[in-house]
Amino acid sequence: MTIPGFIIRNALRNKRRLTLTVLSVAVSLFLLTVLLTALRLIVNPPTTDQSALRIVVRHRVSLANVLPEKYQYRIERMPGVQYCSKFTWFGGIYRDQASSNFAQFAVDPAVFFKIFPEAVVDPRQQEAFSKDRSACIVGVKLMERFGWKLGDRLVLKAGVWPCDADLTIRAVYHSSQIEETDLFFRHDYFDELMGQRGVVGTFWIKAAQAEDIPGLITRIDAAFRNTDAETKTETERAFQLGFISMIGNVRMFIGSICTVIVFTMLLVTASTMAMAIRERLREISVLKALGFTGRMIFSLILAESCGLSLAGGFLGVFGAKLLAETLDIYKLSHGFLPMFPMTADILAVGMLVALLLGIVSSLAPAYASLKTSVVTGLTELD
Amino acid sequence: MAAPIVQLRELTKVYAHGEIEVVALNRITLDIAGGEFVALMGPSGSGKSTLLHLIAGIDRPTTGQCWVADTDVGALTETQLAEWRTRCIGFVFQTFNLIPVLTAFENVELPLLLTNLSPRERREHVTAALELVELGDRMRHLPRQLSGGQEQRVAIARSLVTDPTLLIADEPTGNLDAHSATEVLTLLQSLNRQMGKTVIMVTHDPKAAAFAGRTVHLEKGELLNGNG
Numbered sequence: 001m002t003i004p005g006f007i008i009r010n011a012l013r014n015k016r017r018l019t020l021t022v023l024s025v026a027v028s029l030f031l032l033t034v035l036l037t038a039l040r041l042i043v044n045p046p047t048t049d050q051s052a053l054r055i056v057v058r059h060r061v062s063l064a065n066v067l068p069e070k071y072q073y074r075i076e077r078m079p080g081v082q083y084c085s086k087f088t089w090f091g092g093i094y095r096d097q098a099s100s101n102f103a104q105f106a107v108d109p110a111v112f113f114k115i116f117p118e119a120v121v122d123p124r125q126q127e128a129f130s131k132d133r134s135a136c137i138v139g140v141k142l143m144e145r146f147g148w149k150l151g152d153r154l155v156l157k158a159g160v161w162p163c164d165a166d167l168t169i170r171a172v173y174h175s176s177q178i179e180e181t182d183l184f185f186r187h188d189y190f191d192e193l194m195g196q197r198g199v200v201g202t203f204w205i206k207a208a209q210a211e212d213i214p215g216l217i218t219r220i221d222a223a224f225r226n227t228d229a230e231t232k233t234e235t236e237r238a239f240q241l242g243f244i245s246m247i248g249n250v251r252m253f254i255g256s257i258c259t260v261i262v263f264t265m266l267l268v269t270a271s272t273m274a275m276a277i278r279e280r281l282r283e284i285s286v287l288k289a290l291g292f293t294g295r296m297i298f299s300l301i302l303a304e305s306c307g308l309s310l311a312g313g314f315l316g317v318f319g320a321k322l323l324a325e326t327l328d329i330y331k332l333s334h335g336f337l338p339m340f341p342m343t344a345d346i347l348a349v350g351m352l353v354a355l356l357l358g359i360v361s362s363l364a365p366a367y368a369s370l371k372t373s374v375v376t377g378l379t380e381l382d
Numbered sequence: 383m384a385a386p387i388v389q390l391r392e393l394t395k396v397y398a399h400g401e402i403e404v405v406a407l408n409r410i411t412l413d414i415a416g417g418e419f420v421a422l423m424g425p426s427g428s429g430k431s432t433l434l435h436l437i438a439g440i441d442r443p444t445t446g447q448c449w450v451a452d453t454d455v456g457a458l459t460e461t462q463l464a465e466w467r468t469r470c471i472g473f474v475f476q477t478f479n480l481i482p483v484l485t486a487f488e489n490v491e492l493p494l495l496l497t498n499l500s501p502r503e504r505r506e507h508v509t510a511a512l513e514l515v516e517l518g519d520r521m522r523h524l525p526r527q528l529s530g531g532q533e534q535r536v537a538i539a540r541s542l543v544t545d546p547t548l549l550i551a552d553e554p555t556g557n558l559d560a561h562s563a564t565e566v567l568t569l570l571q572s573l574n575r576q577m578g579k580t581v582i583m584v585t586h587d588p589k590a591a592a593f594a595g596r597t598v599h600l601e602k603g604e605l606l607n608g609n610g
């Protein structure tokens with residue numbers, strides 16, 4: 001027998017309690033890692049080298065206000081601008097409201113793929129997209145979600161704008177870096193549907209180099225100051241975060257849930273350890289009488305507690321990762337979560353929480369057992 | 383007579399229960415020679431278990447000195463005491479106090495985990511101790527699979543396995559039937575006579591005390607027969 005073997009024997013002595021405790025820690029850490037991943041996706045969306053070069057121009061007042069199409073001409077000529085595309089959220093209704101929770105944008109087909117090189121498209125499909133005025137390009141996950149095929153027609157009924165878009169799928173894009181769940185169609189078709197009103201939701205720009213971005217932002221906003229439609233220009237990341245902030249303080253909401261989960265876990269494991277040690281007070285006194293020092297006893301309790309919570313943590317954290325990798329989260333979340341990358345840092349945080357949980361929950365029972373004298377421990381439960 | 387292995391001088395133990403003080407032991411002076419088998423007898427509350435705990439270093443005297451094998455037990459720190467107990471004291475409890483999830487072999491091996499012995503050496507020591515108490519065929523049994531007498535013999539093997547200076551037994555037959563009690567007492571007696579182990583046993587049973595070479599009586603915290 002070894003000391004670790006002794007710890008394992010002790011931990012396994014009440015299998016039902018052990019199973020329930022490990023499962024409660026596992027479920028809690030499963031939830032915690034899932035929530036942390038969701039929180040990170042929301043407040044800290046993944047970025048790429050290309051996304052760091054993109055900036056967004058919108059109306060200064062809000063996203064609901066539109067910009068004049070003519071701004072594009074001036075923006076394209078500013079130093080540092082490599083490409084500029086109109087980018088208007090269509091917000092149409094496909095079949096019914098529940099099926100319409102995917103993003104639809106009208107874009108300039110000539111430059112769209114240059115601004116978003118992460119979207120990989122077959123060149124023949126890309127050509128078909130640029131030739132057909134009512135063509136659209138769809139992310140592969142969205143295609144799978146609705147079972148669409150190339151050449152299918154779909155109608156997006158009037159939602160935000162007072163027009164229906166009758167589209168034909170001409171291209172499919174794949175990407176490992178951006179969401180594969182969006183639909184893009186041609187802005188000239190949108191203009192036609194809108195009666196050539198010359199309105200644009202946003203302009204998306206690709207800067208020539210990252211160093212140009214701060215100056216570019218200043219120049220664009222300065223150029224349209226004191227006009228009917230003043231602009232607010234920001235990086236893609238700042239734009240996404242601003243978009244998220246419109247649905248409230250998500251960080252605080254999810255953070256509060258995470259705190260409650262961790263606190264509940266602490267109570268569960270602390271209670272289990274307290275019971276387990278209380279039941280073994282006499283045995284601990286025997287160990288002391290045999291020559292085990294206070295430090296050794298503390299280490300035994302600490303190791304058992306940490307082992308228990310780490311086992312639960314491992315099940316929960318890596319169970320969550322396994323599920324995230326095997327399940328189609330996009331389909332399961334009905335399009336709400338396009339991707340669910342459970343990265344190493346989140347797994348590490350989950351395991352660290354499990355470890356801290358083990359340490360903290362063992363402190364009180366370990367202290368109590370150390371404070372109990374051998375004589376008291378041997379005689380108290382007689 | 384051999385040189386004293388236990389020397390108690392004016393040993394006093396007072397327990398404080400709030401404002402009330404209870405004198406458990408009052409100025410006990412006693413010598414126990416190496417190789418002796420001493421029975422501590424007395425009625426309930428006479429202080430015999432307290433005296434045993436002080437000798438074993440699991441409790442501390444209020445005043446007085448307790449020397450065991452040339453060590454002033456009262457002067458040791460908790461950590462030193464723990465290490466000293468591993469080396470010098472073998473415990474046998476009334477309720478056996480075996481760890482229920484460990485086999486007889488593992489229970490006996492437990493004190494050896496605190497030593498630097500290799501796994502092979504530990505195995506040899508444990509096997510020898512269990513064979514000494516005639517439980518060589520019960521090594522893989524859990525405590526619940528053993529009778530009371532067998533459990534106590536495992537406990538005795540555990541107390542012997544580190545080859546301690548002193549064997550301390552607190553009512554070792556208190557939870558046993560007459561037959562098992564005789565077996566255990568005979569075993570303690572043979573350990574004392576054949577192996578020269580110094581044994582101090584607390585009992586309130588005169589029949590058990592008869593197995594010892596000397597009996598020391600305590601009453602109300604004082605020795606009845608002076609410095610035995």
